[in-house]
Ligand SMILES: NC(=O)C1=CN([C@@H]2O[C@H](COP(=O)(O)OP(=O)(O)OC[C@H]3O[C@@H](n4cnc5c(N)ncnc54)[C@H](OP(=O)(O)O)[C@@H]3O)[C@@H](O)[C@H]2O)C=CC1
């Protein structure tokens with residue numbers, strides 16, 4: 391292993407330094423519809439607290455939680471405190487103290503509004519609390535309510551921006567369940583809102599390393615000249631999870647791995663790798679380039695796709711091994727379920743930079759390891775020089791962008807093994823984020839919430855980008871709906887279905903090992 395440079399921990403920037411140069415967001419109210427739910431407890435409240443600790447919320451910032459649960463303001467604050475204790479202060483191995491001043495200010499301006507999303511009275515009462523103020527409406531609700539809430543915001547006049555007051559809506563995923571429903575939802579939202587008011591979230595865009603793909607590509611002179619069909623053989627994008635469907639069986643049965651991960655998260659990764667340099671970080675400049683890449687991707691062909699479902703298996707070895715249930719044995723799953731928990735596919739980007747370079751995507755639950763990464767496989771160097779040496783093959787050059795759980799970049803290449811003979815060994819140069827940058831407490835939602843508060847849509851999906859992702863996977867969804875999509879099975883705790891290996895083996899390629 392070749393270490394790139396010595397690490398410089400003492401010079402790591404602190405959280406304060408990382409937020410330097412950023413102004414607190416303008417004054418306003420953050421309204422969370424569905425604020426009694428899981429997303430709010432685990433991610434949104436911790437993120438708002440972290441933003442307050444970083445000094446990025448305005449002194450005049452308030453929170454209104456809308457839900458139908460029977461809660462008093464005191465109950466709400468108790469829940470809020472529990473979520474900070476569980477998801478910020480006891481996160482990982484480091485326990486930190488509550489920042490009392492920040493906490494007092496935030497909770498003094500947090501209130502509860504009990505009401506149904508479907509009831510006009512809820513919007514009337516909300517209107518009184520936010521009158522004349524900027525507001526962000528966060529729809530932390532099941533997807534079936536997205537249209538209803540936005541219709542109500544429109545009809546009640548709460549979506550109207552006037553006299554310099556801004557009104558923005560953050561929409562959670564899933565945004566539609568196929569191309570037609572995503573289009574219909576876009577049309578419905580745009581009846582009440584201008585596109586500049588709509589913030590469609592994809593939490594992958596809140597991940598530092600996902601954002602860093604553009605920085606890596608375009609702030610370094612060494613990568614861009616190689617980033618094309620002349621030098622790259624193929625690209626592999628992997629999002630492997632060890633978890634199963636947990637308690638989300640009802641949702642997952644209707645969704646499956648393709649809908650859950652591909653048109654959104656994996657397409658974000660594909661566009662970041664594939665896009666041209668935008669002319670600026672302006673939201674539309676970036677999203678225009680993404681739209682162009684998506685438009686150049688041909689819809690997936692069924693012969694280039696593998697769907698899998700996990701069956702019972704085990705994790706670990708010997709006495710330590712843990713038995714894992716199969717998907718069909720999980721809660722709320724049909725006995726003969728045909729839902730895929732794994733999907734692999736080959737896509738191509740038919741443009742001047744990428745024509746002929748396959749992009750292989752795979753994602754699945756209950757795999758051997760949790761790992762999200764992008765591996766750029768470069769073309770092989772000519773072998774001629776080594777023909778009369780003991781070298782029988784060259785190590786492939788692979789640049790791996792690690793997204794999670796570790797964040798960093800690795801470059802694999804060949805180096806001469808010391809000694810008189812010409813022998814080559816595969817080596818890796820490794821850059822690990824944690825060696826160079828300290829990471830403040832973060833849920834990944836801080837950046838996204840802050841960006842919405844300041845009106846920056848760069849990290850949010852535009853209507854055409856969302857539809858572009860659905861268009862690409864639509865043939866797979868149609869085939870599954872018509873029962874024409876084969877399903878392979880794989881043991882829980884391993885690497886996924888064999889057929890997925892076959893998808894690459896056809897052209898003499900292979901997946902990068904998950905557990906390497
Ligand atoms: N949880 C997570 O980690 C993630 C969630 N998401 C997305 O975020 C959104 C919210 O998820 P999550 O927090 O898990 O959902 P929850 O179901 O936990 O939260 C929704 C809240 O809204 C309440 N509610 C339901 N119907 C009404 C109504 N008609 N009027 C008023 N309140 C109502 C629910 O109450 P009750 O429980 O009584 O029905 C619940 O408190 C979803 O779109 C999900 O896909 C995205 C990424 C991660």
Ligand SMILES: O=C1O[C@H](COP(=O)(O)O)[C@@H](O)[C@H](O)[C@H]1O
Pocket residue numbers: 593629631650762
């Ligand atoms: O949106 C979703 O993403 C998670 C994976 O997110 P990650 O940040 O852990 O990579 C996935 O487990 C879930 O099924 C899906 O709905």
